[in-house]
Each structure stands twice: as C-alpha cells, then as structure tokens.
Amino acid sequence: MKAFAQLIKTIDSTNKTNLKVEALADYFQQVSDEDKVWTIAILSHRRPPRPVNTTLIREYASELANIPLWLFEESYHIVGDLAETIALVVPDSQQETEKSLTQYLEEMLALKKESDEVKKEYLVSNWKKLNYYERFVFTKLITGGFRIGVSQKLMTRALAKSTGIDEEVLAFKLMGNWNPNKISFQELILEENEADYLSKPYPFYLAYAIEDQPNDLGDPKDWLAEHKWDGIRSQVIIRKNQLFVWSRGEELVTDKYPEFEDFVGKLPNGIVLDGEILAYPNNEIGSFKDLQTRIGRKTVSKKLLEKTPVILKVYDILEYEGKDIRKKSFVDRRRILDQLHADFKDEISVFHLSEIMKFSAWDEMAKERENAREIKSEGLMIKRKNSTYGVGRKKGDWWKWKSDPFSIDAVLTYAMRGHGRRSNLFTDYTFGLWDDEHKELVTFAKAYSGLTDKEFKSLDAWIKKHTLERFGPVRSVEPYHVFEIAFEGIAESKRHKSGVATRFPRISRWRNDKKMGEANTLEDLKAMIPK
Amino acid sequence: MKTPLLAFNSKGIYCEAADVYIDAWKPVDKVIISHGHADHSRWGHQKYITHHDNVPIVKHRLGEVNIESKAYGESFTINNVKFSLHPAGHIIGSAQVRVEHKGEVWVFSGDYKDEADGVCTPFEAVPCHTFITECTFGLPAFKWKPQAEVFEEINQWWKQNQADGRTSVLFGYSLGKAQRLLKHLNPEIGKIYTHGAIENMTEVLRSLVDFPPTHLITRETTKVELNGNLVLAPPSAHGGTWIRKMTPYVTASASGWMTFRGARRRRAIDKGFVLSDHCDWNGLINSIKATGCEKVICTHGYTDIFAKYLRELGYDARTEKTQYEENED
Known part of the structure; x- marks a missing residue:
C-alpha cells in the first residue's frame, strides 16, 4: 500500500503524461505480482464491491473528525470527492503502513459480510493510522470509482513498458471478465490461456x-x-x-x-x-x-x-x-x-x-x-x-x-458545484425555458460541459454573487444569463417536468448578446419533437 | 435601534460615530486600510490611514496619495472614537483595526493568519466584543502543516528538479506570498530569478526585510542560465508565452487552494504546495476564541457555513457581504 500511495502521490505531482507512465512502469517493476494484478484491476475499473455504504462512511468520518454531519456534507460538496474529503477532515497521522495493497483489498472483500460495528472499527482504526495519501487511497478503494488521472490506456502503456509485452496484446488480455482475487499475474499477463480466450472480446x-x-x-x-x-x-x-x-x-x-x-x-x-x-x-x-x-x-x-x-x-x-x-x-x-x-x-x-x-x-x-x-x-x-x-x-x-445537433436558447436557473478538476467551482447547471405566458421558467435540461475554463471561472464568480437560495449543494440564481443548449435527440417524456427529454444536452454558446426575455419557450422545444 | 459601531454599506465598512471607513470598496473621504492587497486598498480615497510598513506598498501601487501612518498598538482618536492597528500576520504591514467607543470594542481582522511566517509581524489576538473575521478557508478540510515542513518540501522539490536538469517555476502572489517564499527558499541550491511584478514589489520591501538576492528575468536571460535555478512568478504568468523561456521546466503553486487535488489539476500545474497567508480552520476558530468576543461577523469566504458552525459553538454569528476577493491566496 505504501508503494501504491506513493505512486498516486507521484502521479499527482506532475501534469505530464510521460512522467505518469514512467512512475507507473517503475511501480510495476517494484511491487509483488499480486499487487500488480490488483493495481491493474483498480485502474481498469474492476474494484471490489463497496463493503460499507457511503451514509455510514460519512457518519464515521464526521464523528472521527469531531464535526457535525452537516458540516461534513458541506465540506464534501465543496471538495467534490468523498475520499478526499475524509482524508482531509480526519486528524492527521504521520505513520506509514506496512501492509500490502493486496492485504488491504482482501480485508475489504471480507469486510462486506461483517457487522456495522466491525466495519466502523476497521475504517476508524485505519483512518487513524494512515498518512494523508494512504488515507486517501484507502478510502478511495472503499468508496470506489478510482479515477485519479490515469486512464486504462496509460496503465496498459506502462505495463507494456515494464513487461516488454506489446501494448495491443496486453489490451486484449485485460479485456473481459477476470477476478483479481483469483487470477495470478502469470495467468493474466504472462501466460497464453486457452480457456479465457474463449469469451474474450477485442479492444474496441x-x-x-x-x-x-x-x-x-x-x-x-x-x-x-x-x-x-x-x-x-x-x-x-x-x-x-x-x-x-x-x-x-x-x-x-x-x-x-x-x-x-x-x-x-x-x-x-x-x-x-x-x-x-x-x-x-x-x-x-x-x-x-x-x-x-x-x-x-x-x-x-x-x-x-x-x-x-x-x-x-x-x-x-x-x-x-x-x-x-x-x-x-x-x-x-x-x-x-x-x-x-x-x-x-x-x-x-x-x-x-x-x-x-x-x-x-x-x-x-x-x-x-x-x-x-x-x-x-x-x-x-x-x-x-x-x-x-x-x-x-x-x-x-x-x-x-455527426448530424448537427438540435439547439435552443435557455436561461440558467440553478447551479451546483462540480467534481474532480472542477471541485469548488459552480459548473453543473440547470436550464429553463419560458412557459406559455412567458412568466415562469420551466426546467428542461442539465448541462455540465461546453464552456471554457475561463468562462466557468467568470460564471462561478457571478453565481456566488447572485445566489437567491441555497438547497444543500444547489443554488438557485437570478435568472439572467442565456445559453445556447445543444442536444442530440428529443422525445416526449412523462418523467420530466417539462414533458420533454433531451439526449446529451450541453452548452454550445454563452449568449451574452441575448437578454433573458429572448430565450426560447417550452413550446419552441416541443415543436422539435419528430412527429 | 442603536446604530452599530461598524456597519456594512454600499461603499465599505463604515464607522458612523467617527465618519470614517475601513477598507472601503468605493471612493470615500477617509479610510483606514488593513493591508496592501488590491481588494482592500483601493484607488480613489481622499485620505488613507494605515500601518507604517504598508505605506511603501500603497504608494507603489496607487502612486502619491494622501497617507498617514501608525505603528502597531498606537492609538488615535477620530471624533471621540478610539482606533488602533494590531498585527494581522497576513503580509508585511497588515493590520487588524480595533475600534473603541463608549466602552464597546470591535475588531476588524482584515485578512490574517495565526502562524508566524518569518517575514511580517506575527498575529496577535485582540480582546473585543465583536470580531469581524474573514473565512477564506473556513472549512474543516483546510489544515495547514507548519511552514518549516512545507519549505523543506519546496526546497527538496527544487533540488530534485535541478538534478533532473529542469528549471523550477514557482507561482505565488507578487505581494506577500512571493516574499514569504523568497525568505525561506534555500539560496545555496541555486539562483532565484523573478518575474518583473515580483521583482518590483520585492525591491519596495527590501528596506523593511532582509531577503536573499534575486535576478530579474529580462529579454537577455537565456534558457541555459535559468536551467536548474528557480523562477518566482505570479500565477497569471502561467500559460503565457513568457514561461516558454524556462523550458524544460516544472511548475508548482504555493497556495491554500492546493489542498484540493482538483484545484491543482484545473490549473494544469505539476505540483501543489499547501501554503497560505490565511488561517486554516483551526486557526480561525482558535483566533476567534482568543479574542473572547461574543459576536462574530463573517465576511469573505465560506461565510454561511462558517457562521452556522460558530452559532453551534454558542457565538452570536452572522454574515455580511463585502467586495473582498474570495479566492485570493
């Protein structure tokens, strides 16, 4: 685990792909074969099932951090990552762990069946004795979704570098269903295996x-x-x-x-x-x-x-x-x-x-x-x-x-803080269209992408100054800004308040030239539904 | 209802009894300035009152203005209201403003940190009834390490880059952070180069503090002479053409915001050092406790969250809107 946490720290200390691959390749040279298999599994999104539900994890963490749960939740909305929030708020330790990555994962697999008391004891005792990066990695393994700036492709490239096996061959070997708890590095990577070849797809x-x-x-x-x-x-x-x-x-x-x-x-x-x-x-x-x-x-x-x-x-x-x-x-x-x-x-x-x-x-x-x-x-x-x-x-x-997308001009109505590299920035937006009387804005879509970093930054500053109400992580904002929203498909929907579902909505342009009254109506949108 | 000693209006923080503003954001007749950052010491006031050490900063930024200066702890009276400035530990010349009238004491913190940074006069808690606090980092996720540890990391980072044949480019605000970094960088590792904005500001402050020598980067500066050395630059220099001269280089930023992994990635910076000129979570809480105050007014930062927590601790806490920058550091 020490080596794995150190790897994540090194990857976190550079913005350059080559250096990330180098760090990973070095890591693969150093660690045991079973740790290699687990690392490959984690970085190709084959994490073990979550052993503790996140509601309990939050409770235990806020208790250890000696802060009320609401304050923990607020911090989480701002940090944008649960494991990172926990690693930050619990008391720091300077110790280092001696246990291997595999040992931790085996413990986590066994933990699922245990009682809540045992789970709590396991989490709290580990949080207490791990240093920041270990704590972050440990919690990330528990909460899942290990996205840390290393794609499967990068990992495969590093593995190719350290094993001398061709990258495409490796990509094929890593496809499909394999269980990191049962397979050895020899079987997964080094051997030609007839049986699992049977079901294996090719990389797309x-x-x-x-x-x-x-x-x-x-x-x-x-x-x-x-x-x-x-x-x-x-x-x-x-x-x-x-x-x-x-x-x-x-x-x-x-x-x-x-x-x-x-x-x-x-x-x-x-x-x-x-x-x-x-x-x-x-x-x-x-x-x-x-x-x-x-x-x-x-x-x-x-x-x-x-x-x-x-x-x-x-x-x-x-x-x-x-x-x-x-x-x-x-x-x-x-x-x-x-x-x-x-x-x-x-x-x-x-x-x-x-x-x-x-x-x-x-x-x-x-x-x-x-x-x-x-x-x-x-x-x-x-x-x-x-x-x-x-x-x-x-x-x-x-x-x-692709065909040119549909597009419509809508008004920004709600904003929420983003995650990952957008943590602490309001980058997740809800948009509304005018109702028949042009009086009220009806929510029709959410969009997270399409603005430049600079635009996100300036919109974020505007949102902070023009908040109407707060609902946990969500803020309603003064209706003012108009955005052109592009989307791929449109259909009637009973599940949506607007009665319309759009596919893959995103911001195509910030219409600074338009006043909010000039945004489109829900009727305009409905007229786009194919008959 | 009695007029509060300090009120927040459209121009700034106003003391009606003395007819004077503190850190006004719109032009006013008379203003007391807490420190030299642009959002607190703005252009266009008729008369400025500030700490001695802030005078060269204000003059450097705003030119010749009508300015009167005070020492820490020196009290002065305006219309029967007693004022004094006290160290805020934020940057050189930064001060808290103590206001006393008819037995009531208010303190405006400006921006502050409770760790002595070796450059400016360390923060002192000033007993008061009402404390107006910033809360830029008012979340329990923010916890600073002692600065000695951070500077050890920074110097190690520089050494490693030098061994790898790379130039280290370190970003920090040109007033405050840059000088703090400069003071604690190890000049035995190599030469310290500066961006013009930092060089000029540092030059202004050399009469007040002893800093290691710096070398201004000019048109004539070559890649070869920069290699393995360290460049101090303001965050705005990242991404421009200016930085290409440093190739091959590694970038780092020193800021409280580097706590968040996402913040570093968003800025496309290689390494983040968590180093702030503001208080961390515990720093804020401990400082507030040390003032012995009953009422707290939270200005810029995570105001709602922080005030709510203070209320749970038993304080009469509320928020006020100001036009101070929320993301500075």
Whole structure:
C-alpha cells in the first residue's frame, strides 16, 4: 500500500503524461505480482464491491473528525470527492503502513459480510493510522470509482513498458471478465490461456469526431462511409458453439439479448462481429429510447421481447475462422463480412448489415448526412479503405461526422458545484425555458460541459454573487444569463417536468448578446419533437 | 435601534460615530486600510490611514496619495472614537483595526493568519466584543502543516528538479506570498530569478526585510542560465508565452487552494504546495476564541457555513457581504 500511495502521490505531482507512465512502469517493476494484478484491476475499473455504504462512511468520518454531519456534507460538496474529503477532515497521522495493497483489498472483500460495528472499527482504526495519501487511497478503494488521472490506456502503456509485452496484446488480455482475487499475474499477463480466450472480446476501435468538414481527409475515393447507428456498440462472439455479447463498457451482456442465440449453430465458430445493437419494433429501426427499455433489465420477459426486439447492425468482423483478422484492411474485412451476411441473412433474422456507401465528392456525403435523422442514424462514419482495426481512440482512420445537433436558447436557473478538476467551482447547471405566458421558467435540461475554463471561472464568480437560495449543494440564481443548449435527440417524456427529454444536452454558446426575455419557450422545444 | 459601531454599506465598512471607513470598496473621504492587497486598498480615497510598513506598498501601487501612518498598538482618536492597528500576520504591514467607543470594542481582522511566517509581524489576538473575521478557508478540510515542513518540501522539490536538469517555476502572489517564499527558499541550491511584478514589489520591501538576492528575468536571460535555478512568478504568468523561456521546466503553486487535488489539476500545474497567508480552520476558530468576543461577523469566504458552525459553538454569528476577493491566496 505504501508503494501504491506513493505512486498516486507521484502521479499527482506532475501534469505530464510521460512522467505518469514512467512512475507507473517503475511501480510495476517494484511491487509483488499480486499487487500488480490488483493495481491493474483498480485502474481498469474492476474494484471490489463497496463493503460499507457511503451514509455510514460519512457518519464515521464526521464523528472521527469531531464535526457535525452537516458540516461534513458541506465540506464534501465543496471538495467534490468523498475520499478526499475524509482524508482531509480526519486528524492527521504521520505513520506509514506496512501492509500490502493486496492485504488491504482482501480485508475489504471480507469486510462486506461483517457487522456495522466491525466495519466502523476497521475504517476508524485505519483512518487513524494512515498518512494523508494512504488515507486517501484507502478510502478511495472503499468508496470506489478510482479515477485519479490515469486512464486504462496509460496503465496498459506502462505495463507494456515494464513487461516488454506489446501494448495491443496486453489490451486484449485485460479485456473481459477476470477476478483479481483469483487470477495470478502469470495467468493474466504472462501466460497464453486457452480457456479465457474463449469469451474474450477485442479492444474496441473508436472514432474521432470531425468538428467541421471532412474535406481535410483528402480524396474521398480512399474512404467508405456508412450511417452512424444510435444503439449499443457491441461485439458478438461465437466460439465453440457459445455466444458472448460484450458492450463497449466491457460488460458481458449476453443474457440481455437472447435473440442473438440465433447466431449460434448457424454461423461457423471462431467469429467476432463488431456492430450496434438496435431496437427493431415493427420491423423497423427504433429510437434509442426504445432500446432503453431493454438495457436496464436483468431478465427479459417474453412480452418485452415481442414489443421491443433487437437486431445487430454489423459493420466489422474482427475474427474469422478462429483467426484475428484485425490487421487485414477494412475493405478485406468487409468483403468477408458481406459474404457472410449474404450467406446467412435469411437464416439469421437478427443479422443486419450496416450498408457501405461510396462517394466521389465530400458534398455528396454531406447531403447523405442531412438525411441521417430520418433513417434514425446519428450521422455518418467515415472509414479509410486500407485501414486496420486499431485499439482505442486513435486519430486517423475512423471518423464520426455527426448530424448537427438540435439547439435552443435557455436561461440558467440553478447551479451546483462540480467534481474532480472542477471541485469548488459552480459548473453543473440547470436550464429553463419560458412557459406559455412567458412568466415562469420551466426546467428542461442539465448541462455540465461546453464552456471554457475561463468562462466557468467568470460564471462561478457571478453565481456566488447572485445566489437567491441555497438547497444543500444547489443554488438557485437570478435568472439572467442565456445559453445556447445543444442536444442530440428529443422525445416526449412523462418523467420530466417539462414533458420533454433531451439526449446529451450541453452548452454550445454563452449568449451574452441575448437578454433573458429572448430565450426560447417550452413550446419552441416541443415543436422539435419528430412527429 | 442603536446604530452599530461598524456597519456594512454600499461603499465599505463604515464607522458612523467617527465618519470614517475601513477598507472601503468605493471612493470615500477617509479610510483606514488593513493591508496592501488590491481588494482592500483601493484607488480613489481622499485620505488613507494605515500601518507604517504598508505605506511603501500603497504608494507603489496607487502612486502619491494622501497617507498617514501608525505603528502597531498606537492609538488615535477620530471624533471621540478610539482606533488602533494590531498585527494581522497576513503580509508585511497588515493590520487588524480595533475600534473603541463608549466602552464597546470591535475588531476588524482584515485578512490574517495565526502562524508566524518569518517575514511580517506575527498575529496577535485582540480582546473585543465583536470580531469581524474573514473565512477564506473556513472549512474543516483546510489544515495547514507548519511552514518549516512545507519549505523543506519546496526546497527538496527544487533540488530534485535541478538534478533532473529542469528549471523550477514557482507561482505565488507578487505581494506577500512571493516574499514569504523568497525568505525561506534555500539560496545555496541555486539562483532565484523573478518575474518583473515580483521583482518590483520585492525591491519596495527590501528596506523593511532582509531577503536573499534575486535576478530579474529580462529579454537577455537565456534558457541555459535559468536551467536548474528557480523562477518566482505570479500565477497569471502561467500559460503565457513568457514561461516558454524556462523550458524544460516544472511548475508548482504555493497556495491554500492546493489542498484540493482538483484545484491543482484545473490549473494544469505539476505540483501543489499547501501554503497560505490565511488561517486554516483551526486557526480561525482558535483566533476567534482568543479574542473572547461574543459576536462574530463573517465576511469573505465560506461565510454561511462558517457562521452556522460558530452559532453551534454558542457565538452570536452572522454574515455580511463585502467586495473582498474570495479566492485570493
């Protein structure tokens, strides 16, 4: 644990990626194999289940800090991170721990079953004897969500550096379900393992967004386009007559989509398809909202299966005849996929192909993009013909060119402090639109992104001076500032006060040129809902 | 209702009995100034009264103004109201303002810290009935380490950067923090270079305090001569073109705000040292207790939270709005 806390401290002391990777690689050289496995697990979001609920954690911490609970809560809203708040408010200790990271995690795993008294004793005694960074790390492990400025990609790079194993190979090994408590470093990283290979997906290749026009990409003849489907990005694996469905969040979701059992026994074994799960009610592509009725369910009822069936819109093939074919060109992979689709589409009704479109001019492509909403796509994907299938988000070969978002001018009504690098700044906003009489503002969306750091800073200062009321961490502010809010989708909703749900709302512009009376009305918004 | 001895109005903190303001934010006839930071000593008043050591600072910032100066503890009377200045320990020349009238004593803290910093006269608690306190860091999350430990870390950091062949760029406000850093940096490690704003202010203060030598960065200063040395710069210099001259460099900021990991990341600074010229949580509470006051007025900072906690401790505490900066340090 000492080494792990020191690592976090070192990473916290630099803003430079190279130095972070170096620190991580050094760390991997130093620590035991079991600590390595746990570190990999933690930094790839495979933390153990939370052993104590956060309400109790807050109580114990405020008691140890000798402050009332309300004061602890206020501090938390301002610090913006629970573990950091606890590490700051409890009395300091200069001691260092001798226990390893693995020992701590094993203790935490065992703690879940214990009584509240035992849990309290465990937390308090550790808080008392750990120094600041150890306390912070310890609490972070308990409360979960270990985001500390090191992405999985950075961690993989560091691991590659310290083991000499290729980064892409490592990324593949780290995919899927593995239990840090059961697997050894030898099994996870060093060995070739036949059994867990069976369910393993490949790292997803992700596209970069085209901000403006695709013209800079050169000759359109070097590129192929397809629609950007608005569903769940997934890999469907058929190996040894078994089906595995993985979502992009590296979640195994096979059970949620029983329709895909149809692939098994029909498609040859040793196939990995990359595509989008889409709702398909009434034999046509549905909206993301339709799909949402399927996402949350653990078990899928017959009724739901009938009402909202799904299909797989396939756009790539990563493995064929049991071989990794990601290094073949996109055109070659598509040729295999197209043939496969032609052979099996009649037999497997869930097997749909994302159609390829060729363009000789970017203008033509722009026209196609304008039609996207009508066919329930989000815009276009542009892929380089001779590109291999990469790992993660890399600039160059895959681009997404989304449809222009919807937008509307709304008034800032509430603000809340942000988290992480926005701690202690009011950066989480609620926006309202005018009602029919233009008298009251009706809340329609929350947005957290879209302003520059400078704009956040000046809005933060304004909010502090123009607060009307405080409700815990939230402040109502004088209605004054108008913002252009962009969003990707819009639908009627019974759950929202406004009666409208928008998808991915964010601030596109601060309309300093507009007075609040000039903001849009709820009627304006409702008029945007597709009929 | 009786007019309070000190009232908060649209221009500043006003003593009606004496017809004088303290740290006014709008131009007034006569003002008592607690210290030289821009939000407390503003431009445009007819007459300034302040501590001796604050005079060169005010003149440097505001030019030739009508100014009268006092020593710590020296009392003076305006319209039968008795005033005196007392050390606030915030920066050189900073003072608390004690006001006494008809047996009632109020103290305005200005900005203050309870740790002796080796540069300015240390804070002294002044007994009073009503204490007007800042609470910039009025949350239990703020706890300062003794400054000797922080300076040990800072000097170690500099040494390590030097060993790695990098220039250390350390950010701190040009008045106050910069001189405190300068005083405690170890000049045996290397040379200390300064940004113009810091060089000028330090020059003004050299007659009052003994500082190690500094070297102003000019157009002619080269990367090679800077390498391994330390540069003191105001926070505003970060992100500009000026800093490129220091390449390869490592940045750090010395401020109470560096308590928050997010604050450091947001500013895209490599290293944060928690070093403040304000009181931490315990410093505020202990200072208030030491005044023996019954009433507390919380001005800038986490005023609502801090006042609520003071009420739980049994104080008659409330908040007042001022136009002093909340995020300075």
